[in-house]
Amino acid sequence: MSVIDSHAHIMLDSYASLPPVEPERVMEGFARYGVEQAWFSSADALVSNQTDEHRRSNDRMAELQQRFAPHFVAFATVNPRRGDEAARELERAVSELGARGLKIHGWLQPVSCTDPCLEPLLATANRLKLPVLFHDGTPPFTSSLQIGYLAERYPSCTMILGHGGLKDLAVTAAQTAHRHENVYLQTCATTLLSLRRALDLVGPDKILYGSDGGFADMQWVDYNIQKIRKWNLPAAVEEKILGGNAMRLLNG
Amino acid sequence: MVRGDQAVEELERSLDAGLKGLKINSHLQGFVLSDPIVHPLVEVCREYDAPLYAHTGTPITAEPFQLAELARTFPDVTMVMGHMGYTDFWYDAVPAALQSENVYLETSLIDIMNIQNAIEKVGAERILFGSDYPESDLSLELEKIAMIEMSDEARRRILSENALEV
Numbered sequence: 043m044s045v046i047d048s049h050a051h052i053m054l055d056s057y058a059s060l061p062p063v064e065p066e067r068v069m070e071g072f073a074r075y076g077v078e079q080a081w082f083s084s085a086d087a088l089v090s091n092q093t094d095e096h097r098r099s100n101d102r103m104a105e106l107q108q109r110f111a112p113h114f115v116a117f118a119t120v121n122p123r124r125g126d127e128a129a130r131e132l133e134r135a136v137s138e139l140g141a142r143g144l145k146i147h148g149w150l151q152p153v154s155c156t157d158p159c160l161e162p163l164l165a166t167a168n169r170l171k172l173p174v175l176f177h178d179g180t181p182p183f184t185s186s187l188q189i190g191y192l193a194e195r196y197p198s199c200t201m202i203l204g205h206g207g208l209k210d211l212a213v214t215a216a217q218t219a220h221r222h223e224n225v226y227l228q229t230c231a232t233t234l235l236s237l238r239r240a241l242d243l244v245g246p247d248k249i250l251y252g253s254d255g256g257f258a259d260m261q262w263v264d265y266n267i268q269k270i271r272k273w274n275l276p277a278a279v280e281e282k283i284l285g286g287n288a289m290r291l292l293n294g
Numbered sequence: 295m296v297r298g299d300q301a302v303e304e305l306e307r308s309l310d311a312g313l314k315g316l317k318i319n320s321h322l323q324g325f326v327l328s329d330p331i332v333h334p335l336v337e338v339c340r341e342y343d344a345p346l347y348a349h350t351g352t353p354i355t356a357e358p359f360q361l362a363e364l365a366r367t368f369p370d371v372t373m374v375m376g377h378m379g380y381t382d383f384w385y386d387a388v389p390a391a392l393q394s395e396n397v398y399l400e401t402s403l404i405d406i407m408n409i410q411n412a413i414e415k416v417g418a419e420r421i422l423f424g425s426d427y428p429e430s431d432l433s434l435e436l437e438k439i440a441m442i443e444m445s446d447e448a449r450r451r452i453l454s455e456n457a458l459e460v
Binding site: 149179180181205208209210231233234235236257258259261262264265268269272 | 321351352353380381382403405406407410426428429430431433434437438441
């Protein structure tokens, strides 16, 4: 079974107190645990607010995507508060560099998912039919229902709830994915009990395995895979969650 | 919790019957963790030498520093920081534990990196294994601890000895 990790990070520069991690070490770590492909965004770029830094980061992500193809899929980062400037950088990252998605982290960047400054960026993602991976589950900027509001406004854009509501908003994350056809859930940081409940409501086709891994502790990838295994799902459902759904989402 | 004397009486009755400690979940029960409303119950814990376990990680009523504030008010009562501030208050878990020596950190749900950091900064002698079953899976949480490099003594302490002492 091919495992696709739809929520991974690469640390090209230091991020807060965390040092950078060599991309080779990250890729070896994912391979060690049987991950065929991972969708990466730059963790350090999420805390930058300078467009030139995002440009450099997106350039480096494109290089890594080419170097580690097909195992490395690059998601772009921009400063979402920069409106049209952010939209232009996203367009460049996709059309010139080959980025396959956009990552928005509302509380790190920081911007509320309901702030109108996001409109040019999301309109561009919508036009490009680009998946957008959101950190979710953290009030006041990134609750799952806020992202559901965006999903209604940008229906051509697949919106991924990066943590399935984390712990305390897991109920609303499942409700959001149930209500909106273009909203998917990821499994990282959501508890097994919440995932079981989400599966009942959302069904097996819109839940994506993710680890949030790529920082120093690569065993975290293994932990998150084991979490899915311990769900004791029918084989066909487990295959969808561990990779099949992600493959369909990215390749149509 | 908001029933004052009735809550105190029920806690005393429970501890007299052999229960070992008090669990509070302030975000479900509807009060800020450090609110004086909880003080009469903590006084009962002190009287019975019983530990207090508190869920943490949920703003605005169940944050690590709120538990530390309560722990500093009652330095002779052992308090357990459930989930180490999982999810978004993991930044605060170790600094809050360092504010008050009677705070222990509990491992369920929180990630490996933060447990490693807690071992390094707070010490294995103040970390307790927990599973949060059935919210999580017991074997999964045990395997998480097994993945962390540490001395045999630290592992024994985290998995059982600290809890037995508490």
